[in-house]
Amino acid sequence: MKIGFDAKRAFYNSGGLGNYSRNTILSVSKYYPKNSYTLFTPSTENSIDFKVPENIKTEVPNGFLGKTFKSYWRTVRITKKIKEYKLDVFHGLSGELPYKAHQKTNAKLIVTVHDLIFLRYPELYAAVDRKIYLQKTKYACETADTVIAVSEQTKTDIINFLDIPDNKIEVVYQGCDPVFYNDAETGKKIETAQKYKLPHKYILNVGTVEKRKNTLSILKALKHGKIDVEFVIVGKKTDYQNQLLKFAEDNGMTEQITILNNVPTEDLPAIYRQAELFVYPSYFEGFGIPLIEALYSKIPVITTKGGVFSETGGLSSIYVEPDNIENLAEAIKKVLNNSELREKMINEGYEFVQKFNEEKIASNLMNVYLK
Incomplete structure (x- = not known):
């Protein structure tokens, strides 16, 4: 053919x-x-x-x-x-x-x-x-x-x-780059942590830094819940990034956030794998590849209730209304403070995400081509 x-x-x-x-x-x-x-x-x-x-x-x-x-x-x-x-x-x-x-x-x-x-x-x-x-x-x-x-x-x-x-x-369904399938080597994790000055303990958000991704709600939740954890944001810069920086400055949170723009794909797995939690309260997505990357990386996920998110996040993820700051703060604290829950979310999430394996997706595409 x-x-x-x-x-x-x-x-x-x-x-x-x-x-x-x-x-x-x-x-x-x-x-x-x-x-x-x-x-x-x-x-x-x-x-x-x-x-x-x-x-x-x-x-x-x-x-x-x-x-x-x-x-x-x-x-x-x-x-x-x-x-x-x-x-x-x-x-x-x-x-x-x-x-x-x-x-x-x-x-x-x-x-x-x-x-x-x-x-x-x-x-x-x-x-x-x-x-x-x-x-x-x-x-x-x-x-x-x-x-x-x-x-x-x-x-x-x-x-x-x-x-x-x-x-x-x-x-x-689409999947993610196979580079996320396996754990990053220890040396690569250390190298990446040093390269980007990653905190020892952090929650993570990945995606274009834009209003639709609703990253500001995460900062508001950290402030509202007085949550002592650092926040790493990875994604392409837009003007929305200035709103995040201003909120952080106005609320004494500048030292709590790290924003990384233009990170190559080969460095992302090591950043994901060292995170405590992935938080993704986006208002709307067609699919949400970062959720797949997070589940493959064996980190728990908090994301948006409704829309495509349950298709991509599975039953193990925690779902919240994107503008409910109190509930988002509670969910973050719940995952960070409950090791048994974290382990359950990680294991069930990793099992669920196998449906997005590249071989299965290639087979599904070929079926469409041949139909």
Whole structure:
């Protein structure tokens, strides 16, 4: 079978979309090596460090038009390549499909939709961005043969917001980088702790430092509950980070928090594994990969009640309303002060998270390709 991927995010996105793209490409090609794979990306120059296996071809524009007008190449020219290479499957990994590919090629078209946050929380996006996202996502869903939703929550949103039929959507969960599957070596933990000046004992939050992630509620809970534990935040910086720093300064908590931006993936497992607790009171997620990373890292999880979080966090995690500061503080104290509860949460969480193993996910994806 000949399979093509829209791989721009795999080369140029270090966040959730990029991780999903890289993990999908690597896992499917690893467990189904007899297929041929082609990655389509407008460039590989100055890209992030994505080591493409030798059995995968990478296609970039080679003509003047494609190199100069990269968006045109990605939306129009790829359609011609799909037809030229006689691909059996083309998978858009981040909510987009090439223009008229459904009319001009015989490939089965698959598109993954991660979330519709731009429709659920329009106030977080500029009007022009919302219009572009809606246009691209709706077109992809309407022209695809199958839409992959990364969670039941996302499937429901696709049906309700985009009016896509239920029977056109398949839920295929995503996982995390296999680097989280095993414990970090002692030397790596020590090295990482020294590199980032990690506290001896800390709770952890990982994800883009933005308002939707609701990190400020964790600081408020620590203050409200007078909880004597340090707090490490790892993620891409936005203006919201200034609100966290101001709250910490105004409340004498500056020494209690550590914010780490631009941490490479290879350092994350050692940061997770040394944490006492993972706290993630996000208002909304399409999936919530950091929860999977935490459960694989054998640390207990406190996250948001409702939405996708119970799909990702399982029965062992503790769920709270994201703005209920008192309950969040109580939950943090409960986990930190009860070793038996911690051990139970860790063991049950680790057992639950095996459903997101890369081999199972690759198998589920292949079933969609073959359907």
